[in-house]
Amino acid sequence: MTDLLAFGLIGAGLFFFAAGTVALLRFPDTLTRLHALTKADNLGLGLVALGLALRAGEAATAALLVLIWLLALAASASLATLLGRAAVRRDPGEPGP
Numbered sequence: 001m002t003d004l005l006a007f008g009l010i011g012a013g014l015f016f017f018a019a020g021t022v023a024l025l026r027f028p029d030t031l032t033r034l035h036a037l038t039k040a041d042n043l044g045l046g047l048v049a050l051g052l053a054l055r056a057g058e059a060a061t062a063a064l065l066v067l068i069w070l071l072a073l074a075a076s077a078s079l080a081t082l083l084g085r086a087a088v089r090r091d092p093g094e095p096g097p
Helices: 002-026 030-055 059-090
Strands: none
Touching: 002 030, 030 059
């Protein structure tokens, strides 16, 4: 049962990664691409990390996976802000935040 749940979470995470990739290719401007990509990647990584944590044999490994996800959340929020500001400064005609 745990394996089935873990594989389902990993599959859902991969779906969100794919959806973020499609959004990156389809959305018209930098800010909407960046928004969709960061949301999809954060959720995708969280689901994959949770699925792998369920498959991990030790609590320390599961905690490490959750820590990696939390660090990625913090880094993606900071980097998305920096990239969004740089995009607005570079092309003022683009809609701002």
